Amino acid sequence: MTFALGPALLFCPADRPERFRGALDKADAVILDLEDAVLPEAKAAARQNVIDADLDPERVIVRVNAPGSAAFVADLAMLAQTDLRTVMVAKTESAESLDAVDERFSLIALCETARGVHAADRIAAHPQVVAMMWGAEDLVASLGGTSSRTAEGGYRDIARYARSRVLLEAGAHSKAAIDAVHIDICDLAGLEAEAVDAVASGFAATACIHPSQVAVIRDAYAPDDATLHWARGVLAAAEGERGVFRFEGRMIDEPVLRHARSVLRRR
Known part of the structure; x- marks a missing residue:
């Protein structure tokens, strides 16, 4: 199993099927999000949207809910009815939790809590994991904090540590690393600086949340x-x-x- 997508991976809420095709056309791959982007009462309909989606399965990632939740079980049952085979596991906190996913699927482990970052070495070693991603906001929230960034816009030390640890452990196990989203959509200069640093540091891709961010990421990853x-x-x-x-x-x-x-x- 290998990861060959990127560099710009665009999130799209799974409850907005009218956006699926456009997102895939604009980015290198689309991440259909069943987790934070979808309210609990809309998740069942969102799963049906994923089943009904007519998209190239080679360029689609599905972000499922956290292991151990009822939504996670339902997400996996839904995926078994599709040809989609790349799964991003939200709030991955242990390698053992990934054993619940059928071995047909390639996994992107999203380490976005204190426990997940702490266990990044063991998670990266899981045989189904092809890539690792980190997340800043959930990480800080798991620590009881209130913001991943300083007033100047840069990441706080704890976020920089998590970013580095996930990148290092991914590399140590020959897995790809995906950089976190830049949530300030209008701050394209800040996104560019982070994407340039990401590729220079060894990240294989950067996730994003708006189509306007795709070109910035692609330009950063492409050598001049x-x-x-x-x-x-x-x-x-x-x-x-x-x-x-x-x-x-x-x-x-x-x-x-x-x-x-x-x-x-x-x-």
Whole structure:
């Protein structure tokens, strides 16, 4: 099982079926949300919307409710009636909780509580997990806090720690990492800065909540012409070198060559 979606993953409430096609057309993949975006009384209808959706299953992720809840059981029963096979598990707090999901499904574990972030290493090791994502607001709420960000707009230390831990544990187990949504829809500059940092840090994708955010994320993940030129040049130069060498005034060794290969994979 591998994760090959991204870089822009757009959430869409599962109780708004009229938006499904447009969301998928605009983004690299759509996340049909059965959890926080849908009121309890609307969840049954939302599940039927997912069953009825005529979408490419290879580009659809379904976010289900938290393990241990009645809604989670109902979500899994619904998914068994579809061809959809990629499931984002909200509020994942243990690897054991994922065993309830049939092995036909690939899982994206959403670590967005203190327990989930604490158990990120064990969750990442689960054989069905193909990607890890973190969430800031639920995390802070689970700690009794009131805001994930400072007055200046940046993440608080605890949110930055969670982001780093989920990225690190995903990488340690060769799983993809997905960066959290930027909830200030109008702050495209802030989103751009976070997306640029995400790709430079090793995230495979960034989730978003509005179509206007998709282009910003795509642009951030796509290497510019100068970076592509450098990557091709340094890899070409490496073919005639042995070990460490100098290229355009910079020392080049194997880690730098891996950076260059990563750039070309994103072109």
